[in-house]
Amino acid sequence: MKVVVLAGGVGGARLAHGFYQALEPENLTVIVNTGDDFDHIGLRICPDLDTVTYTLAGIANRETGWGIAADTFEVLAALERVGGPSWFRLGDRDLATHLQRTALLSSGLRLTEVTSRICAALGVKARVLPMTDDTVATKVLTTEGELDFQDYFVRRRCEPVVQSIRFAGIEAALPSPEVSEAISEADGIVIAPSNPFVSIEPILALPGVRELVQSRPAVAVSPIVGGRAIKGPAAKMLLELGLEVSAAGVAKRYAGVIGGFILDQQDGSLAREVAGEGLEAVVTQTIMRSDGERESLAVSCLELLGRVAPTRGGVSH
Amino acid sequence: MKVVVLAGGVGGARLAHGFYQALEPENLTVIVNTGDDFDHIGLRICPDLDTVTYTLAGIANRETGWGIAADTFEVLAALERVGGPSWFRLGDRDLATHLQRTALLSSGLRLTEVTSRICAALGVKARVLPMTDDTVATKVLTTEGELDFQDYFVRRRCEPVVQSIRFAGIEAALPSPEVSEAISEADGIVIAPSNPFVSIEPILALPGVRELVQSRPAVAVSPIVGGRAIKGPAAKMLLELGLEVSAAGVAKRYAGVIGGFILDQQDGSLAREVAGEGLEAVVTQTIMRSDGERESLAVSCLELLGRVAPTRGGVSH
Secondary structure: OOEEEEEOOHHHHHHHHHHHHHOOHHHEEEEEOOOOOEEEOOEEEOHHHHHHHHHHHOOEOOOOOOOEOOOOOHHHHHHHHOOOOOOOOOOHHHHHHHHHHHHHHHOOOOHHHHHHHHHHHOOOOOEEEEOEOOOOEEEEEEOOEEEEHHHHHHHOOOOOOEEEEEEEOOOOOOEOHHHHHHHHHOOEEEEOOOOHHHHHHHHHHOOOHHHHHHOOOEEEEOOEEOOEEOOOOHHHHHHHOOOOOOHHHHHHHHEOOEOEEEEEHHHHHHHHHHHOOOOEEEEEOOOOOOHHHHHHHHHHHHHHHOOOOOOOOOOOO | OOEEEEEOOHHHHHHHHHHHHHOOHHHEEEEEOOOOOEEEOOEEEOHHHHHHHHHHHOOEOOOOOOOEOOOOOHHHHHHHHOOOOOOOOOOHHHHHHHHHHHHHHHOOOOHHHHHHHHHHHOOOOOEEEEOEOOOOEEEEEEOOEEEEHHHHHHHOOOOOOEEEEEEEOOOOOOEOHHHHHHHHHOOEEEEOOOOHHHHHHHHHHOOOHHHHHHOOOEEEEOOEEOOEEOOOOHHHHHHHOOOOOOHHHHHHHHEOOEOEEEEEHHHHHHHHHHHOOOOEEEEEOOOOOOHHHHHHHHHHHHHHHOOOOOOOOOOOO
16 A cells, blocks of 8 residues: 655654554655755755654654754854854754755755655665755744744744744745655555644645645544644644634644544544544544554554545545 | 964964964964865865964864864764765864855855954954955866865875866955955065965965065975975975975075075075075974974064065065
8 A cells, every 4th residue: 555644844754654664665655844944054954854754764863853863962062152053953963964965955956856865875765755846935924923934933932923824935836746646646645643734734735736635545643632732833823823723623624635534532522523524533542652653553544544535536424 | 563474274373373372463464275175065165264263263173283172073974874975074063164154155255254253253363364255276287187176185185196286266366355455564474384385375376465475574484394294295296396305495486475484403404505595594493383382483483574675675685
């Protein structure tokens, strides 16, 4: 069974790692949000791509979910001493990835090719694809004005109140040929428990991608458990955008794209509401602390995929 | 007394540090070769500027002469793991300088301004000036073809036989206004014991610089001691270029630009030959192991400067 996982950062990476254990690597493609990508002291930084790559390579920092385990910060300390910025916590080993990526991009390779080379060097056998080779930049309109995503996320720690989100460059961007082909050929699409607004919707907003996903069996895993996000500002964003702060609120956001939805066992009472959206609802343990829990959740997704039809195929349950 | 030191890497940095101890910092300007500068994995690297800056800042690696003391190599190791190059030994703290420099250059600052900021951040109070804000690249024609300087120097360890040296871009390059002004206002110019061919001659080859130096009292310190270079390929180059491999050979190379020349005590027998070139010859201890030896040599230069006239003033000794 060929599976495509749509992923943002930490939650997406963990579920992708579950599939990496559950499937043969050639059957797994992870399509990763690049709306968070940015330039910093001359380096092209792709936070979500790196989190997915490091997690699949088994070198991610398991405490934080991002960055490399046991990384050091010698460059960052020295950079501050020579007058450089220190607000973005660049580990030394992580920095090496950014240097190599930036150099390969400058040499004319597409981000898709660069990512493939870095994955190969780190021993990642599944396919990790940036959602696009074009530049798309997530902008967060807040009560304090519009902020670049990393400004909002890292420097301002998600404190400003969100009014809307836009993806600058999305109209002119195209999914890469690899992305379109992977979705078209997939037996199932899984939307990982990532932030719907800033991780998944940039992928779905690329011209043609939403329609391609609708043509395949697709399921999503709730990033909201017990009314709170496992990680990041998803719950705060739901609230500030006037949406229902719950797994059901996320399910409604994805209705029309997916046929099935997985809720955490803490949210069993919401299954009926999710089913009311025309979705196949499954309640299970979704919090992924161990490798085993990651794999179990992937298996639950695979089972659910077997029971749903494409949303644009006229098949209903 | 306002002194300008023309310097390459390690030897130049050590003598500059002698002057930094012997003079008030506002009276010292070090003009540094940038012909060795190159781009590596997207970073602008200026080896001689950094060696001078780190030495004056008191953070240089005293063993090697270049790099930062007790630097670590986490990024380099990780860069190799992601498929990047490892032939150029980039320390983590050193790398921070390259990142900051590259970012500031990209923001539109001149290399002179960037160097000034880095020096200020590291507490260097003397003026350190790149010889030019334009791009000049030293190329070494060898029996194995023309090599970029770092290729010749680092990757090939100076092994190929040198036939000639050229400075690509030198005709279109200009000394910075700061360089021209510092030389014009100097009470004396000191050519440091750096490699004549690849450290000092790029500076003198900039349009107008040789003439400006000739208009001031100027002395040089021999980089060749006992027929050998203290560091680097100067002796090997003299040999391969068919020149006399001795302090006297260097003195002849500089005749017409300097009025005085300092030889090491090991080369006392060559003083007469140097004097025969019309130069005021001084024999002293020139090997700079300690801070005190650096300062002593600077004082010897200051004394000699007081006894020489500009070469283009019609005054002879």
